[in-house]
Amino acid sequence: MSLSDNQLIQNAQKGDMAAFERLVYKYDRHVLNMAKSFRNSDDDAKDIYQEVFIRVYRGLKSFQFKSEFSTWLYRITANVCITYQNKRKQHDSIDREIGINDEDRTTFADQLPGELRTDDSAVGSDLSKHINRALETLPPQQKMAFTLKYYQDYKIKEIADIMQCNEGTIKRYLFTATNRMRERLKGIR
Template sequence: MSVAKTVGKLLAGTPERKAEADADLDLVQRVQEGDVAAFDLLIHKYRERIYSVVYNLTSNREDASDLTQETFIKAFQSINRFRGASSFFTWIYRIALNTTLTHLRKNRLRRFFSFERIVEEDHSGEWLDSLASGQQTEKSALVNELQEKLNEAFQKLSYKHRTVITLFEIDRLSHKEIAEITGCSEGTVRSRLHYAKQQLQSYLQEYLK
């Protein structure tokens, strides 16, 4: 199941979301009681989402891999302190964001990009096909160029704005969930999102409609 589908399912409704949170809490309690294998289930459940968020914040796949692992290690080391005041999902996202922010601050003078490949899906009827007029090589070159420009534009955003647009547009979280994770109000989330989109639009002006 793709990340987007998983997320869609997760956010389908509040009762389902609550059931997910309860299931996570059960796993956390098992870990706290010494069942270390239960933590593997939590890793497998969240690793792709955490990786995706960190990757989009850093635009570097090696850093993203390293920071995602660091996130889970920190969570594992601190799990006895988790008391369920927030959901495990919110908690681990916060750890991931803090870990990434610390990394970016430490390495702000030496930044390198390395991109993930774009997963090929059924493109029929999509904008990409119409642009590339059927030539595979031309399409790949166009996709790579757009990917590079988009990532560059993402990295020009401030960390706060990049976080909000990543969580909303890529991870498909709701305003409320983003507000819980980032510790600000829903109004602030909406405002940051609006500003981030405006900025992206401005940076990518010559490539967009």
């Protein structure tokens, strides 16, 4: 952690709002990108961003400099993303139960159960759309590992640090996620 980060944190801990603001501006672009890549939605990314930095503001007073501020921040971001995903799933489940069936929210799995047929999909033209829908079917932890690896270019070790688990677990998340995605996307490419 750079000295300037330390100084900014210490000042922010004393109630210096400008220091907190500088700290936010230094890292918030990456936080928003992480949220956007995880949820693939600007609105959801905004919500996650707000939640992350409010948690940071509340927790900054007890920050003890035992880890990099960035690591701490991205851990919070990963946690908020996973919690957000779980909440949305519950919300969607309730929506389905009460009959609200927003087509845009229908998962890829709901639309295409089982094997896909090649001629059912427009090959290549909307691959991105299918990937995103397939991503939606992954459990939050697998999805988080997947997005950090493929969209944010983190190394497995760094992902393990952010998600606070060992590298073996992250590898397992990634293999399982990749294989599931492969199954879902079979015949589209």
